[in-house]
Amino acid sequence: MKKPGGKHGLVTMRDVAKACGFSPATVSIVLNNAPLARYIASTTRQRIEETAKRLGYRPNVMARFLRSKRSQSIGVVLFDVTDPFCTPILRGIENGLYPVGYLPIFADAHNQRDRFERYLEMLLERHVDGLIVVANWLLVDIHVLADLNKREIPAATIGWELPGTHLSSVMVDNEAGGRLALEHLYQLGHRRIAVIRGPKRLIDSAPRWRGIQKFAQSVKLKLDPGLELQLPDVFDPNSSFEHGFRLTEELLGDKKKFTALLAFDDITALGAIRALAKAGIRVPEDCSVIGFDDVAIAALSAPALTTVRQPLETMGNVAVNIVLEAIKAGHENRDWSVVSQKLHPELVMRESTRPI
Amino acid sequence: MKKPGGKHGLVTMRDVAKACGFSPATVSIVLNNAPLARYIASTTRQRIEETAKRLGYRPNVMARFLRSKRSQSIGVVLFDVTDPFCTPILRGIENGLYPVGYLPIFADAHNQRDRFERYLEMLLERHVDGLIVVANWLLVDIHVLADLNKREIPAATIGWELPGTHLSSVMVDNEAGGRLALEHLYQLGHRRIAVIRGPKRLIDSAPRWRGIQKFAQSVKLKLDPGLELQLPDVFDPNSSFEHGFRLTEELLGDKKKFTALLAFDDITALGAIRALAKAGIRVPEDCSVIGFDDVAIAALSAPALTTVRQPLETMGNVAVNIVLEAIKAGHENRDWSVVSQKLHPELVMRESTRPI
DNA sequence: TTGTATGCGTTATCAA
DNA sequence: TTGATAACGCATACAA
Secondary structure, eight states: OOOOSOTTOOOOHHHHHHHHTSOHHHHHHHHTTOGGGGGSOHHHHHHHHHHHHHHTOOOOHHHHHHHHOOOOEEEEEESOTTSTTHHHHHHHHHHHHGGGTOEEEEEEOTTOHHHHHHHHHHHHHTTOSEEEEEOOGGGOOHHHHHHHHHHTOOEEEESOOOTTSSEEEEEEOHHHHHHHHHHHHHHTTOOSEEEEEOOTTSTTHHHHHHHHHHHHHHTTOOOOGGGEEEOOSOOOHHHHHHHHHHHHHHHHHTTOOOSEEEOSSHHHHHHHHHHHHHTTOOTTTTOEEEEEEOOHHHHHSSSOOEEEEOOHHHHHHHHHHHHHHHHHHHHTTOOOOOOEEEEOOEEEOOSSOOOO | OOOOSOTTOOOOHHHHHHHHTSOHHHHHHHHHTOGGGGGSOHHHHHHHHHHHHHHTOOOOHHHHHHHHOOOOEEEEEESOTTSTTHHHHHHHHHHHHGGGTOEEEEEEOTTOHHHHHHHHHHHHHTTOSEEEEEOOGGGOOHHHHHHHHHHTOOEEEESOOOTTSSEEEEEEOHHHHHHHHHHHHHHTTOOSEEEEEOOTTSTTHHHHHHHHHHHHHHTTOOOOGGGEEEOOSOOOHHHHHHHHHHHHHHHHHTTOOOSEEEOSSHHHHHHHHHHHHHTTOOTTTTOEEEEEEOOHHHHHSSSOOEEEEOOHHHHHHHHHHHHHHHHHHHHTTOOOOOOEEEEOOEEEOOSSOOOO
8 A cells, every 4th residue: 555645754635635535625625624614424524534634644834824824823023032031921922822723933133133123024934924022122123114014914012112003012011010119118118219220212111210200209208319220221131130230339339328229120139139248238137129020030039039020921922812813803804903001010029128 | 006916015926027027937046046047147137136125025935835845944842931941042042043044933832741742743734844842751752753753854852862763962961060060069178968869750860960979989978868859750940949948948957967059950959048048057158059050040149059051052052053954964865863962061150159 | 048837735716 | 515726926847
């Protein structure tokens, strides 16, 4: 008995058709459960399904795309996999895609704009059905977005947004997060609070700071500008540890007194804690420190970091749902609209803060 | 002037051909720099290239695959993205693929065997040109490997191997690593050393322990079996922190004296440090702790962790090169052979160890 | 030096 | 209820 399949061991639909004596068309209808499958005799259906299984037939996604224009894959562009911020998001995306049989095509921009753009092109060449972008300011470019709009590819951004485009977005409510952080320290009795603000060009920085200020005003707390530090516009997860460390050292050099420190993110907070430890200041006994993000490290560091949690995995999931919904709408020739979701942050109390 | 491209804004090769008055064949030859391109008039070539650019032509990778059998993508299956062990590997893979225009299709097994297998099938349906698997014992299955062999897809595993198959592998030299760790503690003057051994079913555990034992013998150091702990066969990055914590607590409860602790991996070490801190034992003043892997957290924790570094990113890169080489060989109808690479670990001294 | 024709594996339309 | 046939976008053998 001659074996089907070419030198690559591939079994095509025609092989199945030949083996069971039906036409490729019928086989296609049955195996895809197409609408017409309703009219196929159940004996036929069984014979076909059995044969397909026996021969180990696997549909060829590529060939299928040529007809149906569905690649069953979506592009995922991260600004930096190495950043612990991205990992849970990636997990959330993958987890949302898995049940519907979509596969993510993975691209990592290394925080480089040209790499980001090149990857976008590559993903378009692969005709991804949708796109999810975890980006930051570095990567913005009107040029590329025009392409996206022209091709009408459903796309969502995470942790970043570009109003006025066809891009949906999923973000944490930064203002609420900033408020949550300061509120926590305030309730613990802290009044002299150092704040490490985020990089100016990062979209999160302003609203987070606004939340802090608004809360301060609401309880008539006066934030000392001398305790206000500023992260530079450099991106790289390692650098923010360094910067947290250095800024805190400088602050300590100024002999300014403070009982708590509110850091822009967890890594910065860890850097700050290191600087405090080096100066003999214990956390949380002598100084409370709060971070932002609730990155994996936060729970493992010593002391475990109190922080404002971004629901990163959920954000990945939500982005997937937005994109899948748009893809479905496209197939059904329905309209779909851009959505902008803001998710709620959550205070996670651990060991790095305590009452004064 | 009528615009080319269908409702999706796609520009095909035919569009380009029509626009510049040449045949699709010529266009194909030029744009792919095929061998025949040597005979194409340079004016023609320029016209074609210019037109392609002007129309914004992008080759359709899917359609191209149908002819050339090259999908320009390779499947990457991770046992758990959430494990900090995987991140640098993923980066290494992506980085190795980028320059040659390959894209990784991403799959995360969540430490579940059925998910692992399902993903393998999905990747085969997508006709990936190659496969890289970052796995552990949980995911072994002869069944699936048979499929891989039959399809002759170049594949490499990282951090794990399965001799007697067509799978290449890239691993760290665990025995050397175990030796390095103990040697470091020994040279610092430690003699009463607790060891947290790896899960029995994990492939790394035995050789790493062997390296430890061999070094001990070579310097006539007697390891106290009472100071020997055993990680259970459970996989999940969080759990190893927990286990490191608990095992260390139990050890402390036994009132056994030790001046140093050698942990199976970094996360376990972090858990151990937490337990020590809780008991009022300072690291490294009262007890030195060494980890394994040099995961990102190691450098950021306080105290920064001394550890044995696995060149994770390099391992990803090496795996890519192995697979790409095999793919190339396949295209050129050359034979390629399975390779098993062992990379050297490296001691990274930070703050968690010190002389006795 | 360039054009024509064919087929990759699938699905969709139409005919039987 | 099922089967021919064409077409998706591209690359190649062959013809011109």
